[in-house]
Amino acid sequence: MSLFYFVAFLTILFSLLVIFTKNPVYSVLYLIATFFTFTIHYILLNAQFLAVVNFIVYMGAIMVLFLFVLMLMNLNKETEPVKSNLIKIIGVIAGGTLLVTLIGSIHALQTTAASATPNSEIGLVANLGKVLFSEFLLPFELSSLLLLSAMVGAVLLAKKDKRTQNG
Amino acid sequence: MDNISATIQVVPLNHYILLSAIIFTIGVIGVLIRRNAIIIFMSIELMLNAVNLLLAAFSAYSGDASGQVFVFFIMALAAAEVAIGLAIIVMVYRNTSSIDINILNRLKW
Numbered sequence: 001m002s003l004f005y006f007v008a009f010l011t012i013l014f015s016l017l018v019i020f021t022k023n024p025v026y027s028v029l030y031l032i033a034t035f036f037t038f039t040i041h042y043i044l045l046n047a048q049f050l051a052v053v054n055f056i057v058y059m060g061a062i063m064v065l066f067l068f069v070l071m072l073m074n075l076n077k078e079t080e081p082v083k084s085n086l087i088k089i090i091g092v093i094a095g096g097t098l099l100v101t102l103i104g105s106i107h108a109l110q111t112t113a114a115s116a117t118p119n120s121e122i123g124l125v126a127n128l129g130k131v132l133f134s135e136f137l138l139p140f141e142l143s144s145l146l147l148l149s150a151m152v153g154a155v156l157l158a159k160k161d162k163r164t165q166n167g
Numbered sequence: 168m169d170n171i172s173a174t175i176q177v178v179p180l181n182h183y184i185l186l187s188a189i190i191f192t193i194g195v196i197g198v199l200i201r202r203n204a205i206i207i208f209m210s211i212e213l214m215l216n217a218v219n220l221l222l223a224a225f226s227a228y229s230g231d232a233s234g235q236v237f238v239f240f241i242m243a244l245a246a247a248e249v250a251i252g253l254a255i256i257v258m259v260y261r262n263t264s265s266i267d268i269n270i271l272n273r274l275k276w
Contacts (some may be wrong), residue, residue: 004178008186015190015213019197024205031209038216045227050238054219057242062212062249069253070205073260091199099192106184122232131232132239143243150247157254160261 004044011037024070032063047123183224190217204256204266208249215245 014034021027035058042051121127132140190213197210219238226234256266263270 004182008182011186012189012193015193018213019193019201019206019210024203027206027209031212034213035216038220041220042223045223047223047227047235047238050219050223050235053239053242057246058212058216062246065249065253066205066209069257073257073266088200092196094199095192095196098195099188102188102192103185106181106188122227122230123235127232128235128239132236135233136236136240139240143240146247147243150250154250154254157251158257 004041007037007040007044011041025067028063028066028070031066032059035059035063042123045123049123049125049128180224180228184221187217187221187224190214190220202267202269204259204268207268208252208256212245212249215241 011034014030014037017030018027018034021030035054039051039054039059042048042054194210194212194214194217197213198207201207201210219241222234222238222241226232226238259271260266
């Protein structure tokens with residue numbers, strides 16, 4: 001039980017460091033640490049498949065993409081023009097208001113207690129695969145279309161435009 | 168495995184909701200106070216992950232596998248979104264030599 005609170009503390013700490021660190025490269029590294037704590041949360045929740053996918057897709061693919069773009073654009077220095085303090089304070093106050101609203105609505109909500117029998121088999125690949133390929137077959141196929149169009153779009157956008165380059 | 172199940176039963180669901188709300192709020196604050204487009208993008212990733220964690224928690228507590236399938240779809244969506252978004256940021260950087268989002272306000276004319 002105390003493991004959950006320790007990991008939750010680490011999650012909040014690292015995600016605060018992500019948004020308050022000046023250097024973008026350190027920010028990406030802290031984000032990787034945050035995603036690692038999310039992986040531990042999934043393991044604690046008995047969602048083994050999600051833990052593995054989170055580890056591979058988020059920490060492996062997405063974060064490498066972020067680091068690659070940062071290094072490609074030579075942005076690993078603290079050149080960001082800072083916003084004025086007034087804007088920052090207003091932003092933090094707005095976020096705090098959102099948090100208070102969310103917590104208030106959680107308190108108003110009467111959540112039922114946890115189910116009596118937490119099924120530990122639910123997060124395994126076999127069970128999730130059965131649900132994914134029977135109940136959610138159409139969305140699964142559509143997501144393949146989404147990934148294809150994203151791939152084509154990314155290549156199209158990031159490609160150097162020959163005409164504007166010469167003219 | 169029994170140890171893990173015991174962990175689930177002891178931690179109340181409210182604490183997962185609270186944790187997700189806090190991380191989502193941190194993401195919102197990051198979008199509001201930073202001007203570096205890549206860090207704004209990372210804050211959006213934080214928000215997506217908060218929602219993922221909440222869906223997984225609900226799924227584990229109610230014994231329904233649909234929530235975890237939703238998380239799987241959100242991850243596929245996030246991968247597509249990151250590819251497109253970073254391509255757009257690379258284009259912006261190539262045209263303006265900066266990824267300060269305040270430069271982008273010329274788009275409104």
